[in-house]
Each structure stands twice: as structure tokens, then as C-alpha cells.
Amino acid sequence: MKYSEKYTRGYFMPPVQSLKWTEKEYIKEAPTWCSVDLRDGNQALIVPMNLEEKLEYFQLLLQVGFKEIEVGFPAASETEYAFLRTLIEENLIPDDVTIQVLTQSREHIIKKTFEALQGANKAVVHLYNSTSVAQREQVFRKSKEEIIDIAVTGAKMLKKYAAETEGNFQFQYSPESFTGTEVEFSLDICNRVLDIWQPTADNKVIINLPATVSMSMPHVYASQIEYMSDHLSYRDHVILSVHPHNDRGTGVADAELGMLAGAQRVEGTLFGNGERTGNVDIVTLALNMFSHGVDPKLHFEEIPSIISKYEKLTRMRVHERQPYAGELVFTAFSxxxxxxxxxxxxxxxxxxxxxxxxxxxxxxxxxxxxxxxxxxxxxxxxxxxxxxxxxxxxxxxxxxxxxxxxxxxxxxxxxxxxxxxxxxxxEIYDIFIGEYVNIHTPIEFIRFKHTQNGHYETSVSIRMNNEEHECMGIGNGRLDAISNAVQAKLGIDYTDLVYKEHALEIGSKSKAVSYVGIRANNGIVFWGCGIDTDIMTSSVKALFSAINKMVVSLQLLIKKEYSHSIK
Known part of the structure; x- marks a missing residue:
């Protein structure tokens, strides 16, 4: 393609090698899952959910089993604010579920966020500011120290307003656009925030490292995560989280390798909904673990009903080839x-x-x-x-x-x-019945009688052209005797009679099914099937179905050859 030279790799490798994650084979336990459907996923919808829809979606997330749910950006709109207040005031948040809200590092936004959280039993307050080279140079036009000051000031305000607000609060910090930030600078700004919050064993802090824009191959993201995990201050009291987006189509791989590299928590959405190409798909992540024999601690036992509710509330569609969830992912046409x-x-x-x-x-x-x-x-x-x-x-x-x-x-x-x-x-069944089962033209089977004297002697009644005929035959078995009788009467010949029978296991169990195959002189095998309450009658019907198919085929062949000879 033209113009590839205009692009450069905008990510940064760690200053030291971080590859311990490569020694791990698979993820052995589920992370803490945090759904961001109601914030990141909702803001990406053409028509964002209204209050009633958000409440219904919240219940869906509870049914799936999420214990941490980001419910929005309460300072951003009245709907977001009202939703959070409804959850708290109507006591809709289970005791074992923590809600999460997002705030920028601006005092009036932080103040309104805590007003919305008044009385919350358990809530994560998620502070963020952008740190990447592109954002620093192009958007904020600020130095590294000025960017650090934004984060530190916000961290101090969170402590201040949390102390003044009724509720139980945990803090989270994200260096937004982490993947486009020098890793040493990300470490520096996160540690400066941690120094303000002073996490302890009883009051842990979440450091979230988002692939706000996925910029590298997944192994680079994993090395970045591992470096941060190894060098963060207060590491034993820090919950390391990832929030991958899917710009390069590697959101799931980024999350999986990030977990191998030390991430203990994953933020994502059902079916990958979110800005641009979306967030990491938690359904895929969880069921990937499930396929390795690991309990993901989420409930996807009824995927069809989850999809139905998701599509109704988001007005989005789960693609037919979406891993695990898509209508066709377990289907084989080949x-x-x-x-x-x-x-x-x-x-x-x-x-x-x-x-x-x-x-x-x-x-x-x-x-x-x-x-x-x-x-x-x-x-x-x-x-x-x-x-x-x-x-x-x-x-x-x-x-x-x-x-x-x-x-x-x-x-x-x-x-x-x-x-x-x-x-x-x-439709397949109808084709089978119409083409193979109990065929009675041009030769209709009516009845048969047997006598046994060391071998089977049979009399078979048939109808052709509205006339009834009797056929006499001898054979080693009843079906063989009937076959010989019909061949002699009609002057036809076939070999290699193949026979199989069984009870009809589905539908009417009182019926028997028989299959007969016969090979004509031209080498073609003709098959017929008979279904009847009597096993012997079903066998005879199968034989006549095969004979009728052969006779019709030969008649068509003779007619075709005659037509060619006339020409």
C-alpha cells in the first residue's frame, strides 16, 4: 500500500527486558472482572440507553455474575447522575457488588461525582488523565511535570471529598493512553499518585493500565504490564488492572498476555462493545478460560438469552461469527x-x-x-x-x-x-421421505405369503398399470425369496442386495425402518427405505422402493437412448 512510510511505531518498550510472562502456559484463575458496559459501552451507542434501559442492563450484568460494575460518569449528564442515585436510593446494588464511577481530575467534576455517590455502600472512584506523548504535545501542550501535577492534584481531591462523603470508597487511577506513554513516565506518575493515597492491605488501590488505543503487538503490551507490575510502589497493596481496546483486533490477546504478565483485574464489555472497534470482549475471555478447564466465575450457561437482552437494550447485533456467541460459530457446513x-x-x-x-x-x-x-x-x-x-x-x-x-x-x-x-x-426429512420411503410407483406392493421347507417359498401380490399380478419365488430368506420372485416376474436383474433395519427411535417407537440397496447391471446402486409397524413389511417396502427407483431410472435411460436414435 502507498504511504506506509507516514506511520511510525508510537509505543515504548520497557527500559529493561520483561519476559517472565512467556514462561507461563495458561491463565490458571479468573481475574476480578469489571464490566464497563454502562459507561464505555453506553457512550459508544448511537442512541445511549435511557434510565429504564440502564437499570435493566444492570440487572443483566448482575445475572452474569459481575461483582464490579462501572455505572457511568455521573458528572457528565443528568441521566448518568439519576441512574447512580436510583441504584443507591432504591437499594438495587447487592451487598457483594461494587459499583465504579469515572471522573476527570477537575475539582467541580470530582465534587459532583461524590455528591452522586452519597450513601454508596461500596464504590470505586476512578480518576484518570491522559499521559501519552501525543496527548501531552498536541492536546494539552504540557510538560511531564504539569501532567503529573494534574494527576496528583486529582488524587488529593479524591481523598478530600471521600473523607467528607458518606460511603465506602476505593480509589483507582488510570494513566489514560498508557500504550502511547513512555513506560518510565507511566511508572513515575502512578507511583506519585500512590504516594498520595498510601494504600494498605485493608485499603488497596487499583492501578489501571489501559490500551486506550491498541498500538503494538500483544507481547509488547505484556512486557509493559510486567515492567509496571515489577516496579510499582506498594505492589502488595495494588490491584493491577488492564482495560484493552480492540483497535488492532488484538484486545483479547492483549488482555490474556496482560494477565500472564501480572494483571489481576480486567475491565471490558459483553461482546466487545465500546468506542471505535470496542473494548475487550469479556465473553470471549471468560470462555477461553473455560475451554482450558478454568472456572471464569461468570455465568454464560444461557448465551442465547443474554444475547437477546443485549441486542434489545443496546440496539447492537452480535455477529454470526462472534467467538462462542455467534449463531454460526458451532456450525459446520463443510x-x-x-x-x-x-x-x-x-x-x-x-x-x-x-x-x-x-x-x-x-x-x-x-x-x-x-x-x-x-x-x-x-x-x-x-x-x-x-x-x-x-x-x-x-x-x-x-x-x-x-x-x-x-x-x-x-x-x-x-x-x-x-x-x-x-x-x-x-426440508431434508421431506426430501428423504419423498425420494426413498415407501415408493409404490410404477410397481405397488400389495401383500405376500410365505411357506418354509428348508428354504423360503413366497407368493407376492403386486399392482402395475392398475392390474394385479402374482409373483412366485424361492430364496434363503423371506426377503431373498421376495426379491427373486419380483426379478423373475418383471424380467429385471440386480445383485449385491444390502439390507439394514432398526426401530424408529424418534417419533413413533412402534415403527420399524428398513433400508435396501441393489446394484443394477450398469453398476449403479439404487436405495430404498420402508417404514411400517411390522419389521418384515418395512423390509419389503424398502425393497420395492429401491426396485421402483431402479425401474424408473432404466425407463428414463431407455427413453433418452431412443430419443438419440431417432435424431
Missing amino acids: GSHQDAIAKGMKWREEEERQHWTVPYLLIDPMDIGREYEGDIIRINSQSGKGGIGYILQQSYGIDLPIGMRESFGYHVKSVSDHKHKELMPD
Whole structure:
């Protein structure tokens, strides 16, 4: 691309190597989660939530299990202020939940923030000011010492107003635009704030290091976090927090590596809502941990209902390919994927394995409220015989023989291709019934009788062209005798009769299903299926369904050859 030379790497590596985080394999315990949906996510909405919607969203966050929730910027608008007062005055905040509010380092804003917090049982007051080179030079046009003075002055005001206000308050400081700030300067300004607040074991302080704009690869952010973690004053009394944005599409990776590097707390939103490309997606982060066998301490057992409420209140949409939550993320259209999933599910059922190892499925969809039927395998022109067979088996209890799966699979794919659409399970079932089950034209089976004398002798009644005929045959079994009788009567020939039967497990359990495959002289295998309350009758119906398909095919072939000969 043109003009790449105009861009430079605006981040700063730590002055010493910070790579201990690379020795860790995975995140072994959940961090403290703080939802910023109601502040950072809300301000990013085209139409911000009103008071009633914010109250409903707050209840959703409680149901998910958040113990820290940023409820807004109470000095910014009347809605924000009224929301906070409603939560406090109507006693809507559970005893084990801490609310958080944001404030700039300006006295009139800090004063109004504490007015809004009057009587709060537990609240984090989050102070921030921007520290990056770009902000210092272009926006504030201030020196480093002047930027430090803004932070220190704000820290002192928080202590002053907290002492004068009824409530229980914890302090948090963010050097906003941390990722564009020299790491040594970030350390200096954070330590100067900590010196004002003097944290203790009983009164810890949160230092939040936001990727306000994601500027580097995730390993750089991790090294920055580790350096800060190793050199912050009062470290044992500091809760180190990260707040990654997703400008480079690496918000989740930034958060995960940040936790490996020492972060104990993560601020983010459901499904990554937020300014520009959004905040880090806490759903993805939490379920990534879940996929490693770690309890994330949040409740996503019913993802569909969470999505429904989220979309209603934010007027945003969860994308179909959103990790874990998207409508299609557990869905396979590819034939090879479908086959592997179907076999993996069957293997898991047979082996009764403790751990989830199904190919292509990172976690069991059932664990987050998704259904196997219609979620895992969906059918279009790219699908394969394994997936199509899986749909019939899971949804309707029809377990096709392997060869029949291939024959039916090609037929279904052709229908999907011509219609240019995905086929739903009921459509696939209807195609199967119409093409394979109890076919009675041009030859209709009426009845049969057997006698046994070392072998089976049979009499079969059939109807063709509105006339009834009797067929006589002998065979090693009842179906073999009927097959021989029909071949002799009609003057047709086929070999390699394949037979399978089972009880219909879904729907009417009193019915039996039979499948028959026959190979014509031209090598083509024709399949038929019979369904009946009597297992033998279902077998005969399956045989006649296969014979009818063969006869019709041969008639069409003869007609086609005759047409060519006329020309």
C-alpha cells in the first residue's frame, strides 16, 4: 500500500527486558472482572440507553455474575447522575457488588461525582488523565511535570471529598493512553499518585493500565504490564488492572498476555462493545478460560438469552461469527468438518469420555445453552454425506447405511445448490421421505405369503398399470425369496442386495425402518427405505422402493437412448 512510510511505531518498550510472562502456559484463575458496559459501552451507542434501559442492563450484568460494575460518569449528564442515585436510593446494588464511577481530575467534576455517590455502600472512584506523548504535545501542550501535577492534584481531591462523603470508597487511577506513554513516565506518575493515597492491605488501590488505543503487538503490551507490575510502589497493596481496546483486533490477546504478565483485574464489555472497534470482549475471555478447564466465575450457561437482552437494550447485533456467541460459530457446513464432528459425537457417546475432544468444536455448545440440533451441523451445497446423515439421525432417528448416506447426500446437495439456500432439517426429512420411503410407483406392493421347507417359498401380490399380478419365488430368506420372485416376474436383474433395519427411535417407537440397496447391471446402486409397524413389511417396502427407483431410472435411460436414435 502507498504511504506506509507516514506511520511510525508510537509505543515504548520497557527500559529493561520483561519476559517472565512467556514462561507461563495458561491463565490458571479468573481475574476480578469489571464490566464497563454502562459507561464505555453506553457512550459508544448511537442512541445511549435511557434510565429504564440502564437499570435493566444492570440487572443483566448482575445475572452474569459481575461483582464490579462501572455505572457511568455521573458528572457528565443528568441521566448518568439519576441512574447512580436510583441504584443507591432504591437499594438495587447487592451487598457483594461494587459499583465504579469515572471522573476527570477537575475539582467541580470530582465534587459532583461524590455528591452522586452519597450513601454508596461500596464504590470505586476512578480518576484518570491522559499521559501519552501525543496527548501531552498536541492536546494539552504540557510538560511531564504539569501532567503529573494534574494527576496528583486529582488524587488529593479524591481523598478530600471521600473523607467528607458518606460511603465506602476505593480509589483507582488510570494513566489514560498508557500504550502511547513512555513506560518510565507511566511508572513515575502512578507511583506519585500512590504516594498520595498510601494504600494498605485493608485499603488497596487499583492501578489501571489501559490500551486506550491498541498500538503494538500483544507481547509488547505484556512486557509493559510486567515492567509496571515489577516496579510499582506498594505492589502488595495494588490491584493491577488492564482495560484493552480492540483497535488492532488484538484486545483479547492483549488482555490474556496482560494477565500472564501480572494483571489481576480486567475491565471490558459483553461482546466487545465500546468506542471505535470496542473494548475487550469479556465473553470471549471468560470462555477461553473455560475451554482450558478454568472456572471464569461468570455465568454464560444461557448465551442465547443474554444475547437477546443485549441486542434489545443496546440496539447492537452480535455477529454470526462472534467467538462462542455467534449463531454460526458451532456450525459446520463443510462436508469434511461435518463428518468429523458426527464421528466425534458418536465416539464420545460410545466411549463415555470425561473430557471434551470433539473435532472442530472447542467447547460443548450445550454448556452455554446452545442445542445440537440445528446448531452444530447445517446443510447447504457445500455439505457432505456425514453431516446430512447426522441431521436425519439426530432429528428423526433415521440411521442410514453408509452407501445410502452418500447417495442421499448428493441429492440433498443438488437441491440446495439449485435453490441457492440452506436446507432446514424438516426440508431434508421431506426430501428423504419423498425420494426413498415407501415408493409404490410404477410397481405397488400389495401383500405376500410365505411357506418354509428348508428354504423360503413366497407368493407376492403386486399392482402395475392398475392390474394385479402374482409373483412366485424361492430364496434363503423371506426377503431373498421376495426379491427373486419380483426379478423373475418383471424380467429385471440386480445383485449385491444390502439390507439394514432398526426401530424408529424418534417419533413413533412402534415403527420399524428398513433400508435396501441393489446394484443394477450398469453398476449403479439404487436405495430404498420402508417404514411400517411390522419389521418384515418395512423390509419389503424398502425393497420395492429401491426396485421402483431402479425401474424408473432404466425407463428414463431407455427413453433418452431412443430419443438419440431417432435424431
